[in-house]
Amino acid sequence: MLVNDPAAAHFEIDPDRTDLVEEFRRNPKGPHSDTLRKVLHRMRWSGEGGRFVLVTVEPGRRWVLGRLPERRGRPVELFHNQTFDDPADAEWHVFKVRWQAITGRAIAGGRSGEPD
Amino acid sequence: MVDTNSVLGYATPLIVSPGERVRFHLSSRSMTECGVEVVRVRCGDPDPAGPGLRLHAMNSAVDGRRPLRFQPIRPGSFALVPNRLPFGTLSSFGFACFLWPTWPAKGESERGAIQTVAARVANGGAGWRLEIGPDARLRFVVAAAGGRTATAIAEEPLREREWVFVAARYDAGGAMLLDVVSLDPQAGRDATSSAGTSAPGGVIWSGSAPLTFGARQAGEERGRPVTADHFNGKIDRPRLVSAALPAGELRGLCEAVDPRPGDPRIVGAWDFAHGIGTDRVHDRSANRLDGQLHNLPARGATGANWDGSAVSWQARPEHYGAVHFHDDDMADAGWEPDFALEVPPDWPSGFYALRLTGTGAGGDPMDSFVGFFVRAPLGQARAPVAFVASTATFLAYANSALRLDQVHAESMLEGLMQLSRDDCYIAEHRELGLSTYDTHSDGSGWIYSTALRPILSMRPRANSFNYVNDTHVLDWLEEKGFAYDVIADDDIHREGAALLGQYRCVITGTHPEYYSREMCDAFDAYQRGGGRHMYLGGNGFYWRIAWNPALPSAIEVRRDVSGVRTWEGEPGEAHHSYTGEFAGLWRQNGRPPQRLVGVGFDAQVFDRSAWYRRLPESHDPRVAFIFEGVGADERIGDFGLRNGGAAGLEIDRAEPTLGSPPHLLRVATADRIGYGGLPSPEEFRTSHRGLDGEQNANVRADMVFFPTAAGGGVFATGSIAWACALSCRGYDNNVSRITENVLRRFLDPAPFAGF
Ligand SMILES: [Fe+2]
Numbered sequence: 001m002l003v004n005d006p007a008a009a010h011f012e013i014d015p016d017r018t019d020l021v022e023e024f025r026r027n028p029k030g031p032h033s034d035t036l037r038k039v040l041h042r043m044r045w046s047g048e049g050g051r052f053v054l055v056t057v058e059p060g061r062r063w064v065l066g067r068l069p070e071r072r073g074r075p076v077e078l079f080h081n082q083t084f085d086d087p088a089d090a091e092w093h094v095f096k097v098r099w100q101a102i103t104g105r106a107i108a109g110g111r112s113g114e115p116d
Numbered sequence: 117m118v119d120t121n122s123v124l125g126y127a128t129p130l131i132v133s134p135g136e137r138v139r140f141h142l143s144s145r146s147m148t149e150c151g152v153e154v155v156r157v158r159c160g161d162p163d164p165a166g167p168g169l170r171l172h173a174m175n176s177a178v179d180g181r182r183p184l185r186f187q188p189i190r191p192g193s194f195a196l197v198p199n200r201l202p203f204g205t206l207s208s209f210g211f212a213c214f215l216w217p218t219w220p221a222k223g224e225s226e227r228g229a230i231q232t233v234a235a236r237v238a239n240g241g242a243g244w245r246l247e248i249g250p251d252a253r254l255r256f257v258v259a260a261a262g263g264r265t266a267t268a269i270a271e272e273p274l275r276e277r278e279w280v281f282v283a284a285r286y287d288a289g290g291a292m293l294l295d296v297v298s299l300d301p302q303a304g305r306d307a308t309s310s311a312g313t314s315a316p317g318g319v320i321w322s323g324s325a326p327l328t329f330g331a332r333q334a335g336e337e338r339g340r341p342v343t344a345d346h347f348n349g350k351i352d353r354p355r356l357v358s359a360a361l362p363a364g365e366l367r368g369l370c371e372a373v374d375p376r377p378g379d380p381r382i383v384g385a386w387d388f389a390h391g392i393g394t395d396r397v398h399d400r401s402a403n404r405l406d407g408q409l410h411n412l413p414a415r416g417a418t419g420a421n422w423d424g425s426a427v428s429w430q431a432r433p434e435h436y437g438a439v440h441f442h443d444d445d446m447a448d449a450g451w452e453p454d455f456a457l458e459v460p461p462d463w464p465s466g467f468y469a470l471r472l473t474g475t476g477a478g479g480d481p482m483d484s485f486v487g488f489f490v491r492a493p494l495g496q497a498r499a500p501v502a503f504v505a506s507t508a509t510f511l512a513y514a515n516s517a518l519r520l521d522q523v524h525a526e527s528m529l530e531g532l533m534q535l536s537r538d539d540c541y542i543a544e545h546r547e548l549g550l551s552t553y554d555t556h557s558d559g560s561g562w563i564y565s566t567a568l569r570p571i572l573s574m575r576p577r578a579n580s581f582n583y584v585n586d587t588h589v590l591d592w593l594e595e596k597g598f599a600y601d602v603i604a605d606d607d608i609h610r611e612g613a614a615l616l617g618q619y620r621c622v623i624t625g626t627h628p629e630y631y632s633r634e635m636c637d638a639f640d641a642y643q644r645g646g647g648r649h650m651y652l653g654g655n656g657f658y659w660r661i662a663w664n665p666a667l668p669s670a671i672e673v674r675r676d677v678s679g680v681r682t683w684e685g686e687p688g689e690a691h692h693s694y695t696g697e698f699a700g701l702w703r704q705n706g707r708p709p710q711r712l713v714g715v716g717f718d719a720q721v722f723d724r725s726a727w728y729r730r731l732p733e734s735h736d737p738r739v740a741f742i743f744e745g746v747g748a749d750e751r752i753g754d755f756g757l758r759n760g761g762a763a764g765l766e767i768d769r770a771e772p773t774l775g776s777p778p779h780l781l782r783v784a785t786a787d788r789i790g791y792g793g794l795p796s797p798e799e800f801r802t803s804h805r806g807l808d809g810e811q812n813a814n815v816r817a818d819m820v821f822f823p824t825a826a827g828g829g830v831f832a833t834g835s836i837a838w839a840c841a842l843s844c845r846g847y848d849n850n851v852s853r854i855t856e857n858v859l860r861r862f863l864d865p866a867p868f869a870g871f
Binding site: 001002004055058063 | 117162163164165225520521522523524526527530531532533534535536537539540543544546557559681683684723724790791792
């Protein structure tokens, strides 16, 4: 069988590369540098830190953060206190969660650098 | 958040002619009534950046408030042999078959799950069952009517996707035996074991229960069997005999592809290689205990004796004596109709929907829909233009849970997925039946899709792919005042070129991906006969499908060999069960899309969309009509509702080696796609690091024109995103202008001169 293996994404993320964090903070949508692409592929394919999704509250206007279930048939978990009116803010939020899950280091601040 | 699922339903037939009757089958778990209104769909996309939902109320005879009830959906396929004379007269007996379990460990993740291989149980449970227990071990259960039960359990758990021969025997003298024999008992694969136990003697078997394969009968509802404990995997050559024969003798009866009907011990010898294109199962014994398949398990499946000497079930049917059952197969929800609409003769053809409104289960306003289509009366075109409702594609995508179940989507999109309320509903409600993009609970692919169930993805407010994107073309036609008929894939398959030939111009939409041979023939003949075809999409004419010969609006898709495959078919199973045709891509069937429409699928690009630039051939006076009012250096489609451009999502290019015609003019291209553009697997010979659109000029969308015989012509834009740019800037933009230029010229009967 041909299967998609989430564990196959094994690019090693260097926790000291805060320049990549800043690149993503400035421009979540991309295009991104080569190394940041690899970091993002690791995060997105493996789902480490959570297989997050956005669920549309109002088309084109508002989204709520969700997480896919581990097993089929279970509900999509919704985080009702995490809503976004710009998907880029959600990308940044999820990036921070995953960066910490993978490197063990927390990232502070919102997208424009202010504390959140 | 708008509630789109508190009431669900489906329409039969899916496509209806004016003057005919369409029935609506509805169900709600939480609501007792709702508002009902028939609408004609102009735009089904609620995106505020576009035209928004545009639905025309038809003031139909069924509009008003309607009571609701709950109607369950019971997934899981099985075969049922109705009770017949020999069953009740048996005393001792034996049952044997080959077995290929695909999820024997189901009981680990779904606690207590049992999977029935074969059973004959009466209401109340008395009878016998051969089943996989929650511990993955095969067991044979005899339950006498008085409540005495005995069970023989195999020692070894069954292994996933490994063939075993299994034999269960009941001796009326008070014993039962169970044998499991691995066909490849080496290297850790051996699950061979024998078990025996004492059993209640002289059991009197029910005189009314059916024999079932793949599930056990648990009751009946409105004349339909209700079944439980469905099996995942293949059953090959089941045999029922009237004595507790030794396992070796039963093995011989199963190995024989031509059972001897004169053998008086044989009660039933079912041959699933017979009638592969049907839902009947055939008994080759002298008793003729034929049966019926329910919920479309997979046929044309390789059996335990398949050795690769033939890869088509037509070449060696005796190697295809298996049926692959799934516990989540769903072909017919079987809901009772709630009411019917006589479609008035004067209604225009179009995308229609039954709009269902009220307050949903969670207190949100509900705006749910049941999609259906009204065709122009057959043989009575009402407009010079036909827009094709790509119903085969809509069926192929029906209720996809792909983004929920597989891990690739976020990487492919280069960003977080945006799920709808429908996605969240499907996450929990697999009973609706999934799409041909999905995998069953045992990991194998869905090959059939039908319209006898609610389809959440084929209605207004659905996820924006195929159906919803196509409504942007309808919206544009209405905005520009072009009169059009809607014709559906089903009709093109059935009526052929004669249907298309009524129209001066036929428009295929954003994603006419799934085509039968008959549909390809129809377009080929139409184009050669002077027809004009505008193909305003991407990844069109790609997969070869088969339509179910007996069931309307039901298709078969097999994803083998190559192509973008969200699952890979089993070896030896690349031929359609309905027709015997080789499935796969049209490219592999000698009819690449480039030959029919000039361009063919080359890449997916879901992160950002691009724009087209004009190429030198766009200044050829023979195609000057396309670019009237468009500057030589204008960026074409550097805007749009799908990632900001008109060239995106799935894109096609011209390729002479795949049949793009010599007279084709490549008038524009979008070839600066970026690293998110990745070629489809059939587009490269070997892997290398230069495949993506940043480095690879063959990752691109081409806009092309070519003339066909007898004054016909084809225009293609090679991109799904094209139509979703039509409405930008109040429909005043170069995507809209080019589309209008071409359509006006295609409506002018003057032939294309100079070629
Ligand atoms: Fe597709």
